[in-house]
Amino acid sequence: MRRIDAAIVTLVTLVLLVGLGAVAWKTVERAEGVLVPALEKKADAVALSVASLATEAVGYGIPVPRFVGAEAVLRAALDEDTELAFATILAADGTVTAEARREDDIGFARRGEADIATVTRAIDGADGAVGAVAVGIPRAVEARVLRDLAIDISVLLLVAILVALELTAFAFALPSAARLRGITTRLSAARAGRFDVPPGASDPALAAMDRAVDARRARLAALRERAAGDGGAQKALETIDARHHLSERPAGAVNLAVVRAPVFLFFFAEEMTRPFLPTSIASLAGPVPGLSPEVVIALPIALFMAIVALSQPFLNGVTERAGRGRALRIGALVAALGYGWASSAGSLIDFTLARCVTAFGFATVFIAAQGFVVDRTAAGGRARGIGLFVSAIMAAMLCGPPIGGIIADRLGEATAFQVSAVMALVAALCAFVALPRTEGVTRTARGTVRFGDLPKLLARPAMALLLIGTAVPAKVLLIGLCMYLLPLELAKSFEPAVIGRVLMLYGLAMLVTVPLVSRLSDKQGLRVPFVVGGGVAAGASVLHLVLWPEPWGAALMVLQIGVAQGLSTTPQSALVGDLGRQAVPDLSEGALYGIFRLVERLGTVVGPLLVGFVWTMTSAMHAAFVTGGLVIFGALAFFVAAMASGDGALRLKSAGRTP
């Protein structure tokens, strides 16, 4: 199966590489005919400008060879337009009387005369031309276009390949692929000499293979009976069983992969808006009495996050009653409506209402998809199921911002919102195809979130500081700094495409770090060091803003936040489980994690407002440092509380269990 997946994705990659390469080649070829004349016209405009000045001087009676300060004028022309290679003033006999040349640039020095277009304009005297101004400009059209295109196309290719991977996995997860999935799983296992594959339902081909294995199982069992009392034979049979895994017969696994593609595509749609959302709001925001522009811009973001956070407990029951699949489809359609509305919003109120509609859709999809996984997994397999769900979101965080930035940059923010709407519709379509229309799942015991349980949990200092000191500031940093302040600050000097590439680093770092750390922290019992270390590293990342020029400082900061939060996220969840069970033993795991997510999400609401407020009072840089300081302080406070508690689960090296 994996070989088939890989072959299909390789084929799609090759098709995209060749296709995008061919389109780019035709573009560059055709662009030359458009841009070379434009370049020459630009040089001509400069030549004409200098020539008219020179003509004026000649009109005052100054001969061309006696111009004073001519080289300064030519140098100023070169400084004003960094693409020009040289500018010269020639006397009537063709001798150069003044010249400015960009010789400090190696690229220009290496270029031959054939690569430079020279445009000449006459300096007129009373009796005709008395000299000329010549301006040279390199015909570096291909390099110029390719430079702009190369990064865009690379990002597009990377995202298309990741989407192809998701969609191929999705196609293989559909019921129509059950037979192929079953046969290839059996063949892959058999090639490794193993037969521990779940039974293959009612498909005749799979049943034939399973019957053949069952016959060997029966023969093994019969031989074991015959070998009773014969140590040597029993040992030989054990060896055969261990080698071929004949006795092991895992139960049929629930196919959760069908929910992954809709989740990926839906979150992709929302992540696409990250690089330009704050600037979109800023472009619509007018003065609001009593509020600074920064806080006004933060309000719609905070409102979106508040709807998502506060509707969580309520939507869990609603999506369960409506059916998770149906709720996911409806949520995606509602969000698509919101994106479409946002694309045509003409005022801040209009835009904010559109974002509220999207927020309801977003919250519904999130809760429905999470519920779909939880409903179909027992406690033992839930971590794997949730991992599947979370990795889809991380992949979307990697793909969405760069492509959203490029689309907003090249085609406009309204188009980017429209593309988000289409993505949400495609997510709804995938959910319609793959998720059950009617649901008859067996409910596993889960609790609902009760706000009354919160004080009991927060009564323990270590638990309170874990939630309020580490989980909330982490979200303040992510949403307040990375998704609100950074896009606004970078937009002053950079295009949304650059901002998108900066923000994608968070998803990339998380996608790599989280799986590594979740294994390591559980194996080594290093939860407290990972949570504290991750918090301190995330908070300290703001230093990059003063250490490096933009956009590198921002890029390194986002990357470090991604790595640091990748370090702390999984151990933090595990510690919530450990401490929560001790603090409120009668609280179910579902209710415990519901409260944790609710408190954590409050950080996403507070983040933009807090950062916006500090920014108003001081400056953007101060706001970044205050946020970073808050994260470090929270992590260290939790560390002190953890060490003071003497709790086994909070030792520097504890033997915890995976939640």
Add this chain to the structure above:
Amino acid sequence: MRALTLTLFVTLIPLIAAALFLGAALNYASVRATYMELTGERLGTVARRIAADAQTALSLGLPLRGQEALDRALLREGEADARLGTLSVADGTGRILFSSDPALVGTRATAPAGPLERVAPIQSAFGTTEGRVIVAADAEALDGVLSDLVDTILGAAWVAVVLGAVAVAAGLGLAWWRLGQALATPKTATLPPAFDDALHKVDAALDAVERDLAARGAG
């Protein structure tokens, strides 16, 4: 398997088409942005040149309103470059005093006159802004230049999508054909050969144990 092949085809072709058309749109947008940038720089140079002429006249004591020569200068500049739409000179209040389009004289310069516009201030010797030069590109001329480019890129994208669809269809067909060869279904044989081989190894191992047991007289 036919259903899976169809599902994959229906899933992957829109993805390939979307990626290629988005790539084509980005290609076009990139060239358009470069072209607009170059044209904008040219408009800026023209605007600054006219503004410099007006400033020289101002410094000689000729008020902006009285610089009748600007009318000719604007017409001359407009005729020299077909891509220039309108060239206007406005006073400090924004009222247009001179323009290559006579209909604009006396109106207020507020909204941009075209898709691309550059403005250069006209300043007196004392640093006060006396007016501005507004140079706008001709929208039709710009579209005309870029329309051929759109056709070329769109054509290339369509060809790439069609060839890509054929390649994916061929690839999927080949994959299933090879898979069909590798997997013998119950209609043609009992089990796929690779699976059968693995079972034979188990049989051989069990046979050996059975022979041992028989030799020792067990059972």
